[in-house]
Amino acid sequence: MSQEHPNNPLHGITLKTLLTELVDHYGWEMLSEFVSINCFENNPSINSCLKFLRKTPWAREKVEKVYLVMKQK
Numbered sequence: 001m002s003q004e005h006p007n008n009p010l011h012g013i014t015l016k017t018l019l020t021e022l023v024d025h026y027g028w029e030m031l032s033e034f035v036s037i038n039c040f041e042n043n044p045s046i047n048s049c050l051k052f053l054r055k056t057p058w059a060r061e062k063v064e065k066v067y068l069v070m071k072q073k
Contacts, residue, residue, distance in 0.1 A: 010064060020046060021067070021070070028040055028044045034062075034066045035066060037059050
C-alpha cells in the first residue's frame with residue numbers, strides 16, 4: 001500500500017477493475033440486489049455502468065462498499 005494513502009483501501013484500484021471483479025464474483029443479478037440501480041438491472045454492461053457510476057457519486061459509494069465487503073471475505 002502506498003505511503004501517501006495508507007488509510008484508503010481503494011487507492012490504486014480503478015472503477016473498471018472494481019466493477020469487473022464484482023460482476024465476476026456476484027453476477028449482475030446479485031449485484032442489482034445489493035445496489036438497486038437501473039444500469040445493473042436492465043441490459044447491464046461494464047461500459048454503461050461505468051458511465052453511470054462516474055456521474056453518480058452516491059451510487060459509486062454503494063458499489064465501493066459492496067466491493068470492500070467482498071474483499072474482506
